[in-house]
Amino acid sequence: MTNNLKRILLGAGTAMLIITSASAVVRNSVTSPDGHLQCTLFNEGSQFLISVTRDGIKILDDSPLYMSLDGTGITGSVKPGTVNKYTIDETFPWNGLHSLALNRCNGMTISLSTRKPKVNYTIEIRVFNDAVGFRFIIPGKKGE
Secondary structure (H helix, E strand, O other): OOHHHHHHHHHHHHHHHHHHHHOOOOEEEEEOOOOOEEEEEEEEOOEEEEEEEEOOEEEEEEEEOOOEEOOEEOOEOEEEEEEEEEEEEEEEEOOOOOOEEEEEEEEEEEEEEEOOOOEEEEEEEEEOOOOEEEEEEOOOOOOO
């Protein structure tokens, strides 16, 4: 095999590796404590989407997540990082219809980063028995 042919094959293999890794699908789900609701965060290309099902029936169709910071979108071309899953099961006194408030959910945080602009942030998802919530956690600059 000639050196030129080896370089071409090596270059083609590298390009295939880059294309394969760039199109890899990241899919993470969280289920409610009673198991009926499920929230899934996944990507299509460089865009993250969220969907919700109840007992296997989709109640929130695949919806893009978009956040901008100072007028620039930070949710496209993201690099996913660490995923942490957790459970909250707490009660506390409440002055209302019931004397005890319940806070029971399963949650997940996913760290994300972008190149332009360079931003590291987190998406947090909480799934309760009767609701789903999510938020973007974007750290501020030091001293602000």
